[in-house]
Amino acid sequence: MSKHKMKSQTIPALTMVGPVTLWLAFFVAIPLLYVLVMSFCSLDSHYNVQFQFTLDNYRRLFDANYVQIYLQSLLIAFLTTLICIVIAYPFSFIIARTLSKKKAILYMLVIIPFWTNSLIRIYGWRTFLGTNGWLNNTLQTLHLTGAPIEFLFNRGTTVLGMVYCLFPFMVLPLYTAIEKLDTNLLEASSDLGARGKTTFLKVILPLTASGIFSGSIMVFIPCLGFFFVSDILGGGNADVIGNLIERQFQSGNNWPLGAALSIILIALTLLLVKLYQKCGGDMDSLGV
């Protein structure tokens, strides 16, 4: 390439990529680096962040109460991901294999509920499951139970809320992977004598594994941070890491500790994404 051509490309390249670079540097890179720095800072007597190096925040991360919440958070995320796979896989399979005209409608029906604000839908679950909610009223009218049952405010209802919020993020990649599946391969497999179960395990599952992986990443990671779901449906009995961070930045007012907790979340995310890439996952399929 001639020197002249190189130069003639520098200016358009700069004007096109410059704005996004500055934006990402200022609103993503610098703030995250600052959070890292802050996680090593201490607080003065007025709860202001003080630039004095300390490892105290990281020491506090090993507090037994916190460790218990990390484990609970991972358990909730794991159960949510598992339930999403188990329901979304056959579901995506059925809608992806439906004949053309109905397919678009069935697909749209998965998306439509998500045009209503997620908070109010989660609250809808609370209205439905509450002690004087619809379900309890129905059970009592049918004389199936005398006193109202407390369904709410535990890990189970938190998982329910998480599954509800994140279900489409499992359906979308699975649907894409299943739709790409070549029917000739399935026929070839059965022509060669494979039974349904063998075809599924040896042909269908490996070919759609990428969808399961990207779906799992898109469900598992947000689960760790969705503090409003555990607030509304868990009632403080099923906190996730997000709740711990939220408290430090709002009522707790200990930003350095909140920053250290965020670093855990960032580290976990990086670890999971690395694992995903190791399994051959494509980063672009995470963007929906």
Added chain:
Amino acid sequence: MSRQSKRGVKKVSSIIFCTLVYLFLFLPIIVIVVNSFNATTSKPYLSWKGFTFDWYMKLFDNTALLSSFGNTILIAICSTLLATCIGTIAAVGMYKYKFKGKSAIDGLLYIPVVIPEIVLGISLLTLFTNTHIPRGVLTLVLAHTTFSIPYVIFNVRARLSGYDNSIEEASMDLGANRIKTFFNITLPVLAPGIGGGALLAFTLSIDDVIISYFTNGQTKTYPLKVMESIKSGVAPDVNALSTLILLGTVVLVILTQSGIFTKNKQ
């Protein structure tokens, strides 16, 4: 069991299964819509007191709720415009030119997508407090633009993967300059990708809870207003507004989708 009846059982069971999944997805929506017609006036607005249209009428007197909805729309429009402009230009630039640090920009783009929203929320909060930018509509627009840019870029990039560079060269050979070529040749080809990215950015902005929660200051968006009302029990007028928004989006999307589908099929 004969083969045909076996297939019949399979079909019926898959219909039942799908119906249950859809029931699960729509149950809270049904609760919202039904409660928007609930005549109850006492907190926490749970017991059914009969059917009424009152809440839809009263909605127009609730200026705080309506202005929060206005804020949501304003922020969504501003952040979508900003993200779409920056994102589209960046996607084209990153596709056409090779330069140092490209992979670093790529890496930065994935951060807002994969990282839990709360981390982006608190990091923007610390940025805005340290730079003394007063939190309000402006900071909400900046925050929403930040998480929208990657989605616009990914959508435009997907459209670019089949893009033929020679039509641009042809345009320049015929005497058009770079800017003219960009608007007359590049943009129309990329339009569906840009539209898809913008629609996604708009939807994400309207529904955002977590990042707005940390960057709003005193300004309330509609989701934050809902969050506030949850503490005392969601009033039926909030349900009424949600029902109207849902109805509005369904109509809007049916209209635009049918338009896009016919264009794509040609």
